[in-house]
Every structure is written in structure tokens, then in C-alpha cells.
Amino acid sequence: MVHEVEARSGSGYLLLVVLLALQILSVAGAVFMPGAIKAIAILAAIVIFICWFGFYMVQPNQGKVLQLFGQYAGTDRNNGLRWANPLYSKKSVSLRVRNFESGRLKVNDSNGNPIEIAAVIVWRVVDTAEAVFEVDDYENYVTIQSEAALRNLATSYPYEHDTDDERLSLRSDSNAIALKLKSEVQDRLQKAGVDVLEARLSHLAYAPEIAQAMLQRQQASAVLAARKIIVQGAVGMVADALDQLKVQGVVELDGERKAAMVSNLLIVLCGDQQAKPVINTGTLYS
Secondary structure: OOOOOEOOOEEHHHHHHHHHHHHHHHHHHHHHOOHHHHHHHHHHHHHHHHHHHHEEEEOOOEEEEEEEOOEEEEEEOOOEEEEOOOOOEEEEEEOOOEEEEOOOEEEEOOOOOEEEEEEEEEEEEOOHHHHHHOOOOHHHHHHHHHHHHHHHHHHHOOOOOOOOOOOOOOOOOHHHHHHHHHHHHHHHHHHHOEEEEEEEEEEEEEOHHHHHHHHHHHHHHHHHHHHHHHHHHHHHHHHHHHHHHHHHOOOOOOHHHHHHHHHHHHHHHHOOOOOOOOOOOOOOOO
16 A cells, blocks of 8 residues: 655745746856857756746645656645645645535335435545545545445444344434444545544434334334333322321221222323212212
């Protein structure tokens, strides 16, 4: 693999003054000097003119990859006006932090449920040589490999937890899933000289064809959980009521009447609608 090395280059500001002075002297020599000196001055003027093509600008958070006849000669990250061998070819590589948001991908989770998922990847180039020489187009490479990593992640975990399922889920464990996604994307982009700063899901939902059914399932689960809490509370209240009646000696109930009282209290406490009392005008047993 080709790794980034520092290029041999100089400050363009000093070379600008030097070349300007030499260019003026060489042109003057070519015009006013006689004989062999004139020929040398003309040759020097041509060489100095070629040297003008060695100037280039390096902006903040930018690197210039230099090549000499196809051979990597180094990367210049020094900002400002720079000068290097005029025969070098120069390719600009941005070192800025960039965002990539994938499209909404339709995949199946680990349970086989079709879902829609998308992610935002924050990345930047840290090795310009690998970015330019190890892959054909590093920006396109980031796009394709990020979506491939997202698809693989979505098929490895369920959308949400099932009963007694201790695995990570895409919906409930967002922070852990984000770390998993970042690690997988980084592994795929390492060879392209790219560092992944952050990776997070930006969209997660069931596919439209099963969204309604899954919503009904979630609602049923919520109702079931609420009913379970209501029943647990009602049983405790009934037990407390029976204990208080027994301790205070308000009334003595046999097993049959105690069962009837428990049944009535549970109906009142667990019912969806307000209970309608019935007044007993007879005795306790009629």
C-alpha cells in the first residue's frame, strides 16, 4: 500500500521574488548581451519561464498530491503559495470534515421483517496517498461501502426486542447500534485513507406493507402490559381489603362469600367502564 509522505516543496513567496528578478535579468541579457552570452541568457530565460509553472496554492484543510511521471512524490499540506518541481502533476484532496447521508434502504432485519433504514456518516480523509492511489474514486467508495455496511448491520439485528430477547435492537439500542455501525464502516473505509468520525441512523421504520400490522401489534403489547399492571394492583388492593375486614372484625365471610367479594372487587377495579352498584335490600345471604 502507498502511504502519505511529506512532499519536498518551498515557500512560493520567496521563489516568486527570485524568479521575477532572474526572469528580468535573463530577458535583459538575451536582448542586450552579444554572442555566446546572449544564447545562454535565452536558454536561462526559457528555463526560468518553465519554473513559473511550479507555483500552486494550498488552501486550509487541503492537501496537494504530487506525482512525477506517474510516481508518487509526496503530499504538501502547507497552506499558502507553494512551489515545487514544475514537472510535478498536482491533485487537490480536501481534508475537511464531510457528511454523507444514505438514501432510505429497504432491507430485512434479522427476524425477516422488511424495514426502511438510513444513516448519516461523518468522515474525512486522513491519508491522501491511500485515498488517491488505493481506490479508484474515494468519494464514490465511501458512498457504496457505507450503504453496504448499513445493509449488513440491518440484517444482523432485529427492529425491536421480542419477549425475553436480550439481543441489541435497532430501535431500542440506538447508541450501541451507532457504535456498531461506525466500527463496521471504518473497517471498510480503512484502506481508502478515510477516518469515520460519527455514524448514526437517521431513519428507521417498518416498510409500508407491514407498518399497519406492526402498529397493531405494538398497541396490543402496550394494552397487555397495562392490563398486567392493573391486575397486579387490583389483587393487592383486594388482599388489603380482606385483611382489614378480618383485623377490624367488621364482618365474617365464609369461603363462598369471600370468593364473591373478591370477584366483585376485581371486576370493579379492572373493568374498562364505571361499575353500576346493585343495592342488596335483603340479608347477607339473600
